[in-house]
Amino acid sequence: MERKKTKVKITFFIILVGISCMLAAMVTDHWTVLSPPFNKFNATCETAHFGLWKLCMKTIFMVEEDPEGQGCGPISLPGAKNCSYFKHFTKEEEAKGFEAKTQKEYNLSAAAIAVFSLAFMTLGSLCVVCSFGKGRDYLLRPAGMFFAFAGLCIIISVEVMRNSTKRMIDSEETVWEQYYYSWSFECACTSFVLLVFSGLSLLILSMPQMPRNPWETCMDAEPDSMEPLD
Numbered sequence: 001m002e003r004k005k006t007k008v009k010i011t012f013f014i015i016l017v018g019i020s021c022m023l024a025a026m027v028t029d030h031w032t033v034l035s036p037p038f039n040k041f042n043a044t045c046e047t048a049h050f051g052l053w054k055l056c057m058k059t060i061f062m063v064e065e066d067p068e069g070q071g072c073g074p075i076s077l078p079g080a081k082n083c084s085y086f087k088h089f090t091k092e093e094e095a096k097g098f099e100a101k102t103q104k105e106y107n108l109s110a111a112a113i114a115v116f117s118l119a120f121m122t123l124g125s126l127c128v129v130c131s132f133g134k135g136r137d138y139l140l141r142p143a144g145m146f147f148a149f150a151g152l153c154i155i156i157s158v159e160v161m162r163n164s165t166k167r168m169i170d171s172e173e174t175v176w177e178q179y180y181y182s183w184s185f186e187c188a189c190t191s192f193v194l195l196v197f198s199g200l201s202l203l204i205l206s207m208p209q210m211p212r213n214p215w216e217t218c219m220d221a222e223p224d225s226m227e228p229l230d
Contacts, residue, residue, distance in 0.1 A: 004205060005132070008140065011201045012128050015147060018194030019121050022154060025188040026114050029054050029083070032165045032185065034176040035072045045072035048176070051184055052111040052161075056083040106164035110157045114188075117153035120146045121195070128202070137206065144202030151196035158188050 025031070029051030036045065044061050058081045060072060124146030131139035169176055 004137075007205055008128065008131065008202070011198050011205070012125075014194055015121075015125070015128070015198045018191045018198065019125070021187040021194070022114070022117065022121070022150075022191035025184045025191065026052060026111075026118070028184040028187075029056055030182040030184040031161055031188070033180055033182050034165075034168070035178040037177045047072040049182065050107070052107060052114055052157075054083050054085040056081055058082075106160060106167070110160040110164070113153050113157040113160065117150040117157065120150035120153065124150065124199070140202045140206035144199045144206060147195045147199030147202065149199075151192045151199060154188055154192040154195065158185070158192065161185070 030049050031051045032049065034048040034050075036047075044059050046057055046059050048055060048057050050056065060077045124143045127139040127143035127146065130136055131143065165179055165181075169179055
């Protein structure tokens, strides 16, 4: 039992890392970085990056070509930044080359799915904490299922964001031609892997332990009481 509790604690630590990664992904706006075609120097260009909730435009003064070949950028260069939440998208952003209505629907859908994953993570964490009580090992099974469901929601949210980016790049109404997935996107993918792995681990730990020796079950069984014959 002590070895099992130790394994559960290690798994729960990995789960906390996965939850932290997903929280970082949810509250930041560096899922995707977009760049228009740009081959001028000593001039300004406009790049963009967005997350689940908002999109940020950044004006950068380009002195030399980006060594990573990402057109306007890299995004870490200093410049004036203006951010808008998708809920409050205005006609100005739409005029700049964003399909405002479609983009809002995609990103808010991804955000809603991510919130569902957060709910599953909360329920799973409560089950794990309660399972440390005596005789409550059965809570590890629903905990594993909750974390597996959370991972599933995360990968669906990631896929919605990928489709959102692809639609924006392929659209003739937008100015963006180059893009790459940034560190917020990587945090979400890392969270998916950790939570699914940990959820499956909890499900395995919740299964009854098989005896090492097939004779153990027979030897541990209580002998049947026999009444003396008259």
